[in-house]
Amino acid sequence: MSPDAAQADTARSGASAGAGLAAGISLGIYEKALRVGPLKGSASRVDGEAWRTFLDQVPRAGFSFLDLSIDESSEREARLDWDAGQCRTVRRAAEAAGTFIGGICLSLHRRIGPGSADPAVRRRAREVMAHGLRVCHELGVPVIQLAGYYCYYEEPHPDAERWYAQLLADAVPLAARLGVVMGIENVDGDDVTSLTKAMELVEAVDSPYLQLYPDLGNIAEQGLDPGVELAAGEGHMVAMHAKDVRPGEPRRVEMGTGVVDWDRSLALLAAQGWSGRLMIEMWNDDAPDSLSRCAAARAFIEDRAASAGLPVVAP
Secondary structure, rough: OOHHHHHHHHHHHHHHHHOOOOOEEEEEEHHOOOOOHOOOOOOOHHHHHHHHHHHHHHHHOOOEEEEEEEOOHHHHHHHHHOHHHHHHHHHHHHHHHHOEEEEEHHHHHHHHHHHHOOHHHHHHHHHHHHHHHHHHHOOOOEEEEEOOOOOOOOOOOOOOOHHHHHHHHHHHHHHHOOOEEEEEEOOOOOOOOOOHHHHHHHHHHOOEEEEEEEEEEHHOOOOOOOOHHHHOOOEEEEEEEEEEEEOOEEEEEEEOOOOOOOOHHHHHHHHOOOOEEEEEEOOOOOOOOOHHHHHHHHHHHHHHHHHOOOOOOOO
16 A cells, blocks of 8 residues: 555544544433333343333334333332343343443432431332442443432431432442442432532532433423533533423423423533433323334434534434
8 A cells, every 4th residue: 555545544544433433412212201012010020022122112213222210110110129130131132122221210219218217218228229230230231310309208307418418429339340320310399409409419429420410301390590500510411311391390291392492401512512312201101102202202302402513323
């Protein structure tokens, strides 16, 4: 090869590598947006074929990944007890479907409050955290979202916030050993309702394994300024939730019909140069047209992101 040809080849390789490293976001979908179908009744056992059928919906709707939930239901709480083999089955099903699990939303802490006045509940909240981190590790999931609820169903104890913060700090060594990043979600209600508040916890713990997983919808539902909130979280936002809301309605609002200022929120992220995973959070309640609903929401966000100068990387 001549020197000129070699130089041209090197330039082409560098351009190709640069394109692969370019900024952008990938879009994912929440598992509750999809039809559960064959997963019904499979809490204690993991059926690889059923999971493959379920996960096939993710690329069919045009998404890059799926976020799973470990929530207040007994079926999803049972996932805390998955062993390495069961996690491997789910991981292989995702690979066979041409997708992957991007994160786990550990919303079970809404019922089992880390800031509960009952010491037995607080002990169980610690077990939930440990098991959730282990399941993330076995699934190959890099991020676990932690809901910012101290003790949602109780009258708050004066020490509720301190107990919540202590659990976060105590979980860091295990998260670090397993290589799983914890992201605090700003929530509805009265506890960690802003990124400004969540950053107080992040800064107090001061670990790369405790960061933010913001919810753009919850910022709007709380009536907060996205300019203030997203600036507070800059450099610490490992992934993002996208859902629409109305005041007093933090869930089940059709994308584009609520009060979220998508153009401004996404433009603020673009101005930060934010890249990462943006997961569309929907609850379609096993609707027969769930895939078309998900695809419509994806198209809406893709359009708004493009207008804001935030490129979406295709699956």
